Amino acid sequence: MGKKVNFLGKTNKNSLKGLINFGIIIVFYAFITILKGAGGLTNALEGQLIPICAYIIMALSLNLVVGISGELSLGHAGFMSVGAFTGVIVAGAMKYNGVNANAPRLIVAIVVGAILAAIAGILIGIPVLRLRGDYLAIVTLAFGEIIKNVLNCLYVGIDNAGLHFSVTDEAHMDMAAGGTTLVRGPMGAVGVAKASSFIAGIILILIVLFVIQNLVNSRTGRAIMAIRDNRIAAEASGINVTKYKMIAFVTSAGIAGAAGALYALNYSTIVPKKFDFNTSILVLVFVVLGGIGNMTGSIIAAAVLTVLPELFRQFQDYRMLVYAIVLILVMIATNNEKIKALWKRFSAIFSKKGGNVNE
Template sequence: MIKNMSKASRSGLINYGIVIVVFIIVKILMGAGAMSNMLQSLLIPACCYIVMAISLNLTVGVLGELSLGHAGFMSLGAFSGIIAATALQTAIPFPALRLLIAIIIGAIFGGIGGVIVGVPVLRLRGDYLAIVTLAFGEIIKNIITVLYIGIDANGLHIATKQSNLNLLEDGIAIVKGPMGAVGVSKISTFTAGFILVIVTLIIVQNLVNSRQGRAIQALRDNRIAAESVGISVTKYKLMAFVTSAALAGAAGALFGLNFSSTGAVRFDFNTSILVLVFVVLGGLGNIRGSIIAAAVLYILPEMLRSLNINEYRMLIYAVILIIVMLVSNNPQLKALFGKIIPKRRKGDAEIV
């Protein structure tokens, strides 16, 4: 049956297969107690970064626009998700349902951010999106850093100084300016992370392989040709970009609810670049590459701890990144891999 399917849907199925198999293996190892505490603590953030990488790949690889502020959308999702989850703490006692609502709200806020940035900027030609998203990420970081948000019986209170928050006796301050969100109850689970990865894969792969997805890729490959056959540039660009931003918001909500405190500075330019590194190393437009690169590169620096090389750990990580970048672009090595795997054809590595 698989033989009869198109190449794209076969490749998509394999992606689901990889994620499900890894999830089952991890669950078995956890059940058997054969997994270190450290590795277990990395699972949920790794899921978040995988979703981030897949969603950024939609913007960078499929749409062909450079976004340097993906962490800004993650930040929006994280803080809106945390506020929603904390506000609903008494109304909804089930953590799983609260997490679901928080992730949906995170996705909505991420999407709104995407619309705000995308509507004016995606009409322009050139690298404007890179510049504007870069600024957007910094603006979000600085705004959240000065905000104090609390909740009490009267609803949400937002101020720029703690003394102006005016909470009632039973009110709680959720976001405390530069401290970020403090005292968050951790409700994220690895299973939720796994489901989010699968949902992201379903959304992105179906979008890419749909009529709309082909229009988006046509815009990437030749804008003038695409416009000449009647493809609306702004509509399709906005579709891809907002989907990407909303998924980043969902990942942010899962991420924020995995730690008892989260500061806005966590979602800075470096985080955006980190995700971009995952995408570029995994291959532009290559969704499976994004998944593997995000998982391996996120876990790698923590694995290096076991070598007891404290000061040089991050240095070695950087060297590994450079080596991977060089090796994956080396024509001789590519030819060598071509010989080892005989069926490898040119063009096979594109959109999978």
């Protein structure tokens, strides 16, 4: 009997938690809109709104891999990069063909960016998901570097005949007169026609939350978490390990691609170097600090840690140093058995059900 109540209570708590995430995002949007109306928003902060949305989505996406699937991806910026450059090319091509409205360009860019990033996720997932733990991390890292290097020598242009690609220089694209160059190698995409907006970012976060929470609370999600908790036991229960890992990984890659498209279409210039290993680590810091597997935590950590450096510009030099120390301390505090035991005892004193410590 007691077990049943517990079980019901837990499901209710899950759906409540999901609603809280939606609530936070909507309150955040309302708060920013009111602040904007009251003129309380500085220019610097206003410029950060879309990057905040993009980083929140990135954190949610990485949390799906790290927290739910239990694998470490160190190349998430690579997927973001695929989405970003695909988005820029698609939006640029649409503009060239006379589509000037922002909304359709952004939507198509995000969708195509997400699809291409998901395809990249499948391509990288096939070799990677056969590996475990550390190997997987290093291969995703390698993948991120490959993407960065390839984009560094990619030239894309458009003319009346369609898209032109080259991996050497602009002249090799053989474009007809009147064509525009969209991406020029290490210089990146220059003269991007911006299309992102804050409201679009918020809507995208809500969609991503909906997708992730439904995935996590479904049969598929439970299978993914079962593999995370005990691979061998899950396999013995008839769960297809590769398939479910792939679902989590590819979904996450697609979401990262969508975030990339949103991010890129907020700037007039975007370079491949922006999506390097540091960006992957930055997103990892959001996930770790927010709590691995905790989506609400990811949202808050991503938003706060994107805004804070803007507010404390004079401490810019110490920012990554502080992040590094925070990473180490959080990992030790949450994983050391002694500290864990201490923490349990500590919280037992303050909770009424002190007797349930060992549960």
